[in-house]
Amino acid sequence: MEATIIVTVLALLQFIWFSLEVGSMRVKHGIKAPAMSGHADFERRFRIQQNTMEQLVVFLPALWMHALVSNPLWGAGIGLVFIIARFIYRAAYFRDPAARGNGFTLGFVAIAVLLIWALVGAVMRML
Amino acid sequence: MEATIIVTVLALLQFIWFSLEVGSMRVKHGIKAPAMSGHADFERRFRIQQNTMEQLVVFLPALWMHALVSNPLWGAGIGLVFIIARFIYRAAYFRDPAARGNGFTLGFVAIAVLLIWALVGAVMRML
Amino acid sequence: MEATIIVTVLALLQFIWFSLEVGSMRVKHGIKAPAMSGHADFERRFRIQQNTMEQLVVFLPALWMHALVSNPLWGAGIGLVFIIARFIYRAAYFRDPAARGNGFTLGFVAIAVLLIWALVGAVMRML
Numbered sequence: 001m002e003a004t005i006i007v008t009v010l011a012l013l014q015f016i017w018f019s020l021e022v023g024s025m026r027v028k029h030g031i032k033a034p035a036m037s038g039h040a041d042f043e044r045r046f047r048i049q050q051n052t053m054e055q056l057v058v059f060l061p062a063l064w065m066h067a068l069v070s071n072p073l074w075g076a077g078i079g080l081v082f083i084i085a086r087f088i089y090r091a092a093y094f095r096d097p098a099a100r101g102n103g104f105t106l107g108f109v110a111i112a113v114l115l116i117w118a119l120v121g122a123v124m125r126m127l
Numbered sequence: 128m129e130a131t132i133i134v135t136v137l138a139l140l141q142f143i144w145f146s147l148e149v150g151s152m153r154v155k156h157g158i159k160a161p162a163m164s165g166h167a168d169f170e171r172r173f174r175i176q177q178n179t180m181e182q183l184v185v186f187l188p189a190l191w192m193h194a195l196v197s198n199p200l201w202g203a204g205i206g207l208v209f210i211i212a213r214f215i216y217r218a219a220y221f222r223d224p225a226a227r228g229n230g231f232t233l234g235f236v237a238i239a240v241l242l243i244w245a246l247v248g249a250v251m252r253m254l
Numbered sequence: 255m256e257a258t259i260i261v262t263v264l265a266l267l268q269f270i271w272f273s274l275e276v277g278s279m280r281v282k283h284g285i286k287a288p289a290m291s292g293h294a295d296f297e298r299r300f301r302i303q304q305n306t307m308e309q310l311v312v313f314l315p316a317l318w319m320h321a322l323v324s325n326p327l328w329g330a331g332i333g334l335v336f337i338i339a340r341f342i343y344r345a346a347y348f349r350d351p352a353a354r355g356n357g358f359t360l361g362f363v364a365i366a367v368l369l370i371w372a373l374v375g376a377v378m379r380m381l
Contacts, residue, residue: 001322001376002376002377002379002380003380005319005322005323005372005373005375005376006373006376006377008315008319009316009319009369009372009373009376012312012315012316012369013369015311015312016312019308032351032352033301033347033351033352033354034294034297034298034300034301034351036301040161043161044161046161047160047161047163049308053180053307053308053311054146054176054180056311057142057180057183057184057311058139058142058143060315061135061139061187062136062139065132065135065136068128068132069132093160097159097160097161098159098160100160115136115139115140118132118136119132119133119136121132122128122129122132122133122136123129123133125129126129126130167288170288171288173288174287174288174290180307181273181303181307184269184307184310184311185266185269185270188262188266188314189263189266192259192262192263195255195259196259220287224286224287224288225286225287227287242263242266242267245259245263246259246260246263248259249255249256249259249260249263250256250260252256253256253257
């Protein structure tokens with residue numbers, strides 16, 4: 001499980017990074033809490049963070065369920081693809097939200113592979 | 128744990144479905160990222176997805192902790208009730224947000240049962 | 255793992271509490287779903303809940319990974335610090351959002367300690 005732990009920590013550190021970028025934009029543009037809008041750059045950072053959280057809620061259980069039914073090293077490798085995809089998504093979204101498709105799709109495919117793999121592994125164990 | 132994995136995958140596939148419905152409404156009504164408002168249908172789909180995520184953050188740990196201290200088949204059954212409740216919530220909310228109470232409450236009760244069961248199981252193991 | 259389960263249940267009950275406070279403010283100030291703004295108190299309760307969810311997404315995996323590589327009682331103790339920090343954050347934020355720093359920072363440090371501890375533990379096991 002060591003590889004699963006390391007990839008999970010990396011994904012969470014990435015999410016913390018994205019979260020700190022939201023706070024940084026809040027300070028830079030003088031947007032006082034609880035406001036969640038007020039400057040385009042702040043809103044982009046916020047959406048990057050929120051979308052990453054929505055994906056983590058699926059990615060982390062998928063990664064760990066995969067590790068329970070198959071070789072965790074495969075899951076860790078796919079997990080690294082997910083993390084790279086989120087960096088691509090972040091860079092593209094901040095430059096131009098309309099360009100976010102590729103990074104989003106790559107991360108989504110990584111999650112889908114882990115999820116289906118875990119499901120098939122669990123069903124095969126039951127049979 | 129196979130039943131726990133299968134129910135988790137089903138709940139996550141449901142969440143992915145609800146998420147894709149948000150994206151679909153974004154395209155349909157021409158709401159460009161990072162905007163999160165602009166059409167009532169889009170906002171409803173978004174709130175359905177967000178509320179489901181808030182519940183998943185509690186449901187998934189509750190389901191797995193229950194599986195650690197009790198028979199996972201009971202947890203899987205309650206998990207299916209949670210998933211059905213979310214479909215009821217989704218249909219009611221999209222038709223009329225004021226009608227979302229029943230689906231919400233059923234899912235909330237399913238989560239509460241898992242959470243209390245896990246807590247009681249853990250405390251009994253310590254004694 | 256019993257201590258880990260108990261602390262997890264407490265953190266989730268706290269999050270449910272914060273979530274119910276959002277719903278309570280919605281009713282009190284007549285803010286109809288899907289609206290997520292309309293009264294300062296509602297918006298504060300909502301941001302307290304959302305920020306707590308963002309932290310739970312990191313806290314819970316960190317707590318459990320720590321329990322896999324080290325003595326779970328240490329993790330449970332740090333977890334209680336996290337829960338106390340969130341109560342401090344909630345009280346300060348609702349009184350004055352600008353005063354949220356201390357509670358936020360304490361909870362963040364608790365998470366960081368768990369996360370780094372889990373990472374170091376996993377790396378040491380691999381060597």
